[in-house]
Amino acid sequence: xxxxxxxxxxxxxxxxxxxxxxxxxxxxxxxxxxxxxxxxxxxxxxxxxxxxxxxxxxxxxxxxxxxxxxxxxxxxxxxxxxxxxxxxxxxxxxxxxxxxxxxxxxxxxxxxxxxxxxxxxxxxxxxxxxxxxxxxxxxxxxxxxxxxxxxxxxxxxxxxxxxxxxxxxxxxxxxxxxxxxxxxxxxxxxxxxxxxxxxxxxxxxxxxxxxxxxxxxxxxxxxxxxxxxxxxxxxxxxxxxxxxxxxxxx
Ligand SMILES: Nc1ncnc2c1ncn2[C@@H]1O[C@H](COP(=O)(O)OP(=O)(O)O)[C@@H](O)[C@H]1O
Ligand SMILES: [Mg+2]
Numbered sequence: 001x002x003x004x005x006x007x008x009x010x011x012x013x014x015x016x017x018x019x020x021x022x023x024x025x026x027x028x029x030x031x032x033x034x035x036x037x038x039x040x041x042x043x044x045x046x047x048x049x050x051x052x053x054x055x056x057x058x059x060x061x062x063x064x065x066x067x068x069x070x071x072x073x074x075x076x077x078x079x080x081x082x083x084x085x086x087x088x089x090x091x092x093x094x095x096x097x098x099x100x101x102x103x104x105x106x107x108x109x110x111x112x113x114x115x116x117x118x119x120x121x122x123x124x125x126x127x128x129x130x131x132x133x134x135x136x137x138x139x140x141x142x143x144x145x146x147x148x149x150x151x152x153x154x155x156x157x158x159x160x161x162x163x164x165x166x167x168x169x170x171x172x173x174x175x176x177x178x179x180x181x182x183x184x185x186x187x188x189x190x191x192x193x194x195x196x197x198x199x200x201x202x203x204x205x206x207x208x209x210x211x212x213x214x215x216x217x218x219x220x221x222x223x224x225x226x227x228x229x230x231x232x233x234x235x236x237x238x239x240x241x242x243x244x245x246x247x248x249x250x
Contacts, residue, residue: 001023001024001025001026001027001028001061001062001159001160001192002022002023002024002047002059002060002061002160002192002194003022003023003058003059003060004020004021004022004023004043004046004047004057004058004059004060005021005057005058005060006019006020006021006056006057006058007019007020007021007043007046007054007056007057007058007059007067008020008054008055008056008057009042009046009051009052009053009054009055009057010042010051010052010053010216011051011052011053012052012053015053015216016039016042016216017039017042017043017046017051017054017216018215018216018217019057019217020039020043020046020057020213020216020217020218021218021221022043022194022211022218022221023209023221024160024192024193024194024209025192025208025209026190026192027186027190027191027192028186028192028193028208028209029182029183029186029192029193029194029195029206029207029208029209030193030194030195030207030208030209030210030211031195031196031197031203031204031206031207031209031210031211031224032044032194032195032196032197032211032212032213033196033197033200033203033210033211033212033213033232033236034212034213034214034236035214035236035237035239038213038214038215038216039213039215039216039217040164040196040213041084041164041196042216043196043213044081044083044162044164044194044196045081046059047059047074047079047081047162047194048071048074048079048081048162049066049069049070049071049073049074050071050081054067054068061074061077061078061079061159061160062077062078062159064077066079070106071104072104072105072106072107073106075104075105075106075156075158076105076106076156078157078158078159078160079158079159079160079162080104080153080154080156080158080160080161080162081153081161081162081163081164082149082150082152082153082161082162082163082164082166083164084164084165084168084196085165085168085169086149086164087145087149088137088138088140088145088148088149088152089137090136090137090138091136091137091138092136092137093133093134093135093136093137094129094132094133094134094135094136094137094140094148095119095133095134097137097148097152098119098122098129098148098151098152098155099115099119099155100152101118101151101152101153101154101155101156102115102118102155102156104153104155104156105156110155110156118155118156118157119155121154122151122154122155125151125154125189126147126148126151128144128147129144129147129148129151132144141174142169142170142171142174143170143174143177143178146166146167146170146178147178147181149166150163150166150181150182150185154185158191159191159192160191160192160193160194161185161191161192161193161194162193162194162195162196163182163193163194163195163196163197164196165196165197165198166178166179166182166195166197167179167197167198167199167202168198175199175202176202179197179199179202179203179205179206180206182195182206183206186206195207200232200233200236201229201233204224204229204232207224208223208224209221209222209223209224210222210223210224210227210232212232212235212236214239214240215239219235219239219240220232220235
């Protein structure tokens with residue numbers, strides 16, 4: 001479904017991704033783990049066409065190479081991104097926020113029947129948003145705001161959804177709810193998902209595939225079933241250089 005190979009890039013002269021490879025299988029969830037600053041957000045930005053500098057590599061969605069394409073063309077090809085700490089427009093209604101999701105397509109966005117159909121699908125997916133459709137987004141709970149942000153990203157009907165730490169800033173009791181919602185998008189709609197998450201144990205529960213990043217590189221990747229959860233967690237924290245780190249040799 002998604003295949004990223006040999007992607008190097010960053011911010012101007014500062015390189016933060018080095019020869020990165022990642023895959024998402026159709027209808028599966030790949031979880032990307034790694035400490036702060038490992039390059040997880042930059043990877044999602046590179047796939048979405050939002051990283052300032054990308055030199056080389058391929059970003060293929062269903063066999064179509066999107067490297068170099070502008071962000072709105074990637075949306076048209078079926079990619080969607082919910083950015084980290086993405087805030088909905090709090091002073092706009094729930095429905096206005098959903099409709100804004102159509103504009104990531106560029107141009108005039110979703111129109112007419114396609115717009116109505118996407119809105120209806122969003123309400124079927126998340127019935128609480130229908131109940132609250134005239135409410136200001138700022139009046140929703142944190143979990144509902146994340147639901148709204150996801151609903152907004154799904155308006156153009158993507159094949160692949162990328163989520164950057166959807167549980168960030170939410171109360172621990174809500175984390176399971178948000179990740180169950182992500183798993184339901186896979187299980188009920190067959191969406192392919194690239195998920196960056198700090199709550200490692202929660203994320204591993206819904207993962208099909210796992211990738212661990214360190215210093216802008218993927219250091220481990222593969223089906224979740226071949227890894228021991230504890231080993232993955234240790235690797236995230238200690239990385240490949242774990243031995244040197246524990247002996248203080250950095
Ligand atoms: N806008 C930016 N300009 C310059 N450097 C950045 C910018 N955003 C992130 N970085 C740097 O890129 C590296 C990777 O960051 P990021 O992708 O945000 O990691 P993660 O999401 O894993 O925490 C870090 O060293 C970070 O300081
Ligand atoms: Mg990040």
